[in-house]
Amino acid sequence: MKRSEFRSDRSSASFSGNMRAGLMAGAAMVALAAPAAAEGQLVLLVWEGYADDSIVKPFEEQTGCRVDPIYVGSNDEIVSKVMSGGGAADLISPSNDTAMRLVDAGVIAPVDPAKVPSMADFMPQFQNPEWLMKDGQLYGVPYGWGLIRIIADADKVPADTDSLGFLWDPAYKGQISVWDDIETLYMAARYLGFENTYDLTDEQLEAVKAKLIEMKPNIRKYWFTTGEMGTLMSGGEVVGGSSWEPTLVELWAAGKNVIDVKAKEGRGGYSDSWMIVKGAEENECIYPWLEYVSTPAAQALAHKVTGFGFPNSKMSAELDEDTRATYERLGMSDSEALTNIDWWQPAKRRTKYLEIWNQVKAAAQ
Template sequence: MTGRRTAQALTALALATLPFAAAAGELNILTWEGYADPAFITPFEEASGCTVSATYVGSNDDFAAKLAAGGGVYDVITPSLDTVGMMRLAGFVDPIDTAAVSGISGIYPEFSEHPEIVVDGETWAVPLIWGSVSVIYRPDKISGTPDSIGVLFDPAYKGKISMWDDKSAIYWTARYLGYPNVFDLSDAELEAVKAKLIEQKPLIRKYWSSAGELTDLMANNEVWVSNAWTGLTSKDVNALEKGFSVVEFSPKEKAEGWMDSMMLVRGTPNQECAAKFMSYMQSAQGQCGIAASTGYFPVNPGAVADCMDAAMKEERKVDNIDFVKSLVMWQQPVRLDKYLEVWNAVKAAP
């Protein structure tokens, strides 16, 4: 069997165990780069009869905006943990029938039983993939061995610094300023964060909106240092073999952690394909596929038992849930509207 046919056969076997009959359908997913790579989506389509169409977001703030503009366009969304509660409270999603989704029992309980995921006995999301947010840099351009968020505020690298175009810039700056609770900052703390970000703004080459954009910025020598989703951009930049490499580090002020989950858009007529997809993404094909596509960490350790060697499992934190506890895991800010107001003010500043 060729590798492709083997993948198709394994996918068909996984789908055959699902508690519903196969049927043709469509599945429109609002998701992140790398989460609908043809390497694992095409075998799913061919085995399930469900055609997948993906639209990509650059920030968690995009989910509400796009659903409010026309939620009927999408069937499944994959927001991060700090946005799951907002989607539920806004009425954008329906609870999930876990009996129709296989593989949930293999997910780390720290994720599958998280209070944002299970509310009043109902499951609102199925964990998909997780990771951290690191600092990525060019060791041939950045002096010494940086270990602090401060490198993102260093005037020596004016015009060569980038940051993600997202309210999480507030979290980074708050940690750099020494504030302990970055998700519940006081008015005075938010003002200090805003002032620091506005002070940083002349140093910024560009706020990036997607991992692909950051990859291009670094590959084209426009940016030397940025925050980045651990694994993805470094993998992609280094694969281009531009004559230099990039490396990552977790800052001494601690790195952020995130977990993205699949949610069912309210009233979708494609629930059967959605359940098949959620189940598939807990299988070896799904978890191995998305981990390979992104460089992120699987939520279902048993599913990747045979596709990763010992070194890869260590790198992707398989069965290392303690790593989660070392991170500042994203939460929805207590005053989300105030955080968005601050971030928009920073971007609007000259």
């Protein structure tokens, strides 16, 4: 339950996210009152779940550093808090659609990989990933990650489906649900074969819009929270669409025959990273924390809480048998199988993308 709650509104805007933003303002003020850089204390601006007690407690006992998490509901919240300065946090955990934006804004300090030895065990994708590299320097330690899955009911959709094309198939009129988020716009761009997903031209955006409007007769509903897609699938409302991994895992656990479509057009991938807020470099608790959360044991704990993928290749060995089997079924432990992934990047013209997405939603069927 927890994970579906907090995953729901990371980059899509939601009312709960906004309420959380309101609560957050209060929490941030408390954080400002106590200087973040105080020795022996770490202020984290993170997703709920990334600083769960089960993860934080062992670290506090080992190191004597106190961890004070501030939870955020969206990447924008992280950006606005960090940009406004004032030492609101020492470490943040933004996604790859936001990371470089912060680096470019000059508010992030680079990471010294030599001080995080466990990173050596990370899967190759997460060693110096593109979304964290600038001028040969690494600006974050990869953490939770996952793919936007395209799923389909095996009883209604051919099991050998390997393309996004079925989402437009008139056979599934009113039986598809995709995420109410600009990721769906990215998805249509991938289907149209545009390789510059995050920097589309006006003509390409128009083509994407037309393609998404073409999909509307098939759309039963644009889902909004993670749990929703699971309900739509198990309630017989839809036969397929996009989903987060926890939804797919839930459906499998409920014994549903659901295919994880490995679309040849590519899949969207998110990856969160721990980033050091400029000015907090001297905090002595930073590197102990970065190393701690990079270890297989800590990442296994985090997987238990969040259900996300984690970069340490030895992490899955720490999981119990069932959890590991599911993790392997998702193809998350095998770095060689993780190909054709269109990792998120900051969309150059986010406002424009969003306007197009709103136009699609407002368009009559």
